[in-house]
Amino acid sequence: MAHVDSSLSPKEQRSKNIQRIWMVAGLLAVVTAIEYVIAFTIAPSIYRNIVFILLTLVKAAYIVAEFMHLKHEHKYLIYALLAPTVFIFWLILSMLIEGTTIFGIRFPELVM
Amino acid sequence: MAAEVIADSTTPQMNAPVRSMWDGGNEPLKASYGKLMMWFFLLSDVFTFGAFLISYGVARFSFPSFQGEASEFIFSQAYWPIPEKVFNSMPLFHGIDAPLVFVGIMTFILIMSSVTMVLAVEAGHSPALNEDERQAEVEKWMLWTILGGVAFLSCQAWEWAHFIHGTEMFVTSMDEVARSTGFGANLVQNQYGPPLFADFFFFITGFHGCHVLIGVILNIIIFYNVVMGVYRRTGHYEMVEKVGLYWHFVDLVWVFVFTFFYLV
Numbered sequence: 001m002a003h004v005d006s007s008l009s010p011k012e013q014r015s016k017n018i019q020r021i022w023m024v025a026g027l028l029a030v031v032t033a034i035e036y037v038i039a040f041t042i043a044p045s046i047y048r049n050i051v052f053i054l055l056t057l058v059k060a061a062y063i064v065a066e067f068m069h070l071k072h073e074h075k076y077l078i079y080a081l082l083a084p085t086v087f088i089f090w091l092i093l094s095m096l097i098e099g100t101t102i103f104g105i106r107f108p109e110l111v112m
Numbered sequence: 113m114a115a116e117v118i119a120d121s122t123t124p125q126m127n128a129p130v131r132s133m134w135d136g137g138n139e140p141l142k143a144s145y146g147k148l149m150m151w152f153f154l155l156s157d158v159f160t161f162g163a164f165l166i167s168y169g170v171a172r173f174s175f176p177s178f179q180g181e182a183s184e185f186i187f188s189q190a191y192w193p194i195p196e197k198v199f200n201s202m203p204l205f206h207g208i209d210a211p212l213v214f215v216g217i218m219t220f221i222l223i224m225s226s227v228t229m230v231l232a233v234e235a236g237h238s239p240a241l242n243e244d245e246r247q248a249e250v251e252k253w254m255l256w257t258i259l260g261g262v263a264f265l266s267c268q269a270w271e272w273a274h275f276i277h278g279t280e281m282f283v284t285s286m287d288e289v290a291r292s293t294g295f296g297a298n299l300v301q302n303q304y305g306p307p308l309f310a311d312f313f314f315f316i317t318g319f320h321g322c323h324v325l326i327g328v329i330l331n332i333i334i335f336y337n338v339v340m341g342v343y344r345r346t347g348h349y350e351m352v353e354k355v356g357l358y359w360h361f362v363d364l365v366w367v368f369v370f371t372f373f374y375l376v
Contacts, residue, residue, distance in 0.1 A: 010240035017234050025227040032219060039196065039212065039375055043182075049376050056371040060364055067230045067360045069353075074142040081155055088162045095166045099173025110176055 024066045031059050150354045154361045157323075161365050164319065165372050168312045175306055188287040193305035195374045201279070203270050215374050218267045219366065222324075225260025226363040228253045229331075233356045236349025247344055250352060254335045257359065261328040268321050275313065278303050316373060320365055327362050330355045 008016065035055055042048050065071035070078055104111045133139040141148060175192045178185055185197050196211035203214070232253035235246060278296030286303065296303055297310035304310065334355050343349045 010238065014234070014238045014240040017238075018231065021227060021230050021234065025223065028223050029220070032216070032223075035371075035375060036212070036216065044177075044194075052371050052375050056367055059367045063226070063360055063364045063367065067226055067363070068357055069233075077141040077143055077148070077151070080141065081151055084155060085158060088159070088166075091162065091166050092169070095170045096173055099170035102170070102174035103176070106174060107176060 020066065024062050027062060028059055031055050144350060146354050147350065147357070150357050154357065157361065157365075161316075161319070161368070164312075164316050165368060168316060168372060171306075171308045171312060175308075186287055187304050189302070189306050190287070191305070193309060198275075198304045199271070199374060201274055206279075212374055214267070214271065215370065218264055218271070219370055221260055221264045221267065222363050222366050225257045225264065226360050228256040228260060229356045229359045232257060233349075233353045236343070236352045243344055246349070247338060247341065250338050250343075250349060251335070254331060254338060254352070258328060258331050258335060261324055261331060261359075265321065265324055265328065268317065268324075272314075272317075275310075313373070316369060320362070320369055323362050323365065327355070327359050330358060 035052060038048060038051060070081065134145055143151070172192055176190070178191045178194060182194060182197075185194055187193060187197075199215055200209050200211040201214065202208070202210045232250050235241065235249035235253060238246065241249060276296050276298065278294075294301065294303065297307075297313075299311055299314065300307055302310040334351055337343060337351065338349075343351060
């Protein structure tokens with residue numbers, strides 16, 4: 001495995017890995033807890049949603065990098081998997097514009 | 113002729129070049145074939161789930177939001193429902209308003225089963241353990257993972273049943289149209305809001321639940337192999353890592369479903 005530190009004995013390496021796993025687990029739990037606190041204390045708004053999406057991306061990054069071990073894979077494997085997701089961002093943008101347009105056609109009286 | 117060529121290529125030859133991993137003397141992207149294909153399959157699944165969640169976004173944006181205080185919210189098909197008003201029930205706590213508590217428990221279960229899976233993968237690769245210890249550790253953590261997956265599916269079954277049947281609990285908080293549909297929701301009628309909301313609930317959480325079910329089945333197969341000592345004989349536990357990738361992906365999708373379906 002790529003992240004093996006040669007100065008550590010296998011036992012030390014193992015306890016370090018396990019420590020790291022539990023640290024990431026704790027981090028995921030803390031971020032989820034923060035999401036709950038925000039959900040029940042702050043009124044819904046576009047800014048709240050942006051915070052939710054950013055926190056979700058933080059959680060996703062830790063799951064992919066640490067649990068799925070992608071951080072320690074070959075550089076071009078990382079690129080090969082992350083680069084195609086750029087199409088998703090395009091799809092999000094275009095489809096949300098589309099949804100807003102449908103809303104405007106359906107409820108012209110609600111559009112400011 | 114053809115048979116001879118095949119026979120020729122499969123028998124080891126004197127002075128033949130040494131071939132490794134991918135049988136061409138090369139290992140693209142420094143990953144085994146199976147692992148790389150699992151990654152690319154998961155990438156394709158990212159697009160499937162992405163399309164699902166984005167189309168949910170389109171539907172959400174093409175309906176009005178509820179205007180006013182959350183405490184005055186009533187179910188109506190005139191606007192999109194507030195999720196914490198829809199998913200506010202828990203088994204054994206009938207009549208108690210517990211917004212998003214049950215889905216929080218489900219999230220916790222799935223994250224914990226992801227942690228136990230990564231512990232199984234780590235034990236399978238660790239040179240610090242001897243053969244017996246390694247097998248015992250992988251068995252232990254895989255069993256916890258399977259239990260977590262089954263627990264998650266059970267929770268989801270309850271959530272679906274509750275969503276479909278509805279309750280009389282909040283009958284006063286429904287407008288005329290919502291009341292005339294009766295309790296609960298199916299693909300064409302929905303107590304909680306526009307029918308499209310229920311459709312997306314069934315399709316997105318259902319498709320995710322289907323992935324969890326497949327993950328549990330794969331985990332059981334691999335667990336059986338571990339117990340039978342298959343990976344002890346092959347000399348490595350990479351198969352645990354491959355199903356582990358799939359299992360973490362299921363957790364990853366849930367993180368997004370949780371945000372876009374229950375929080376936003």
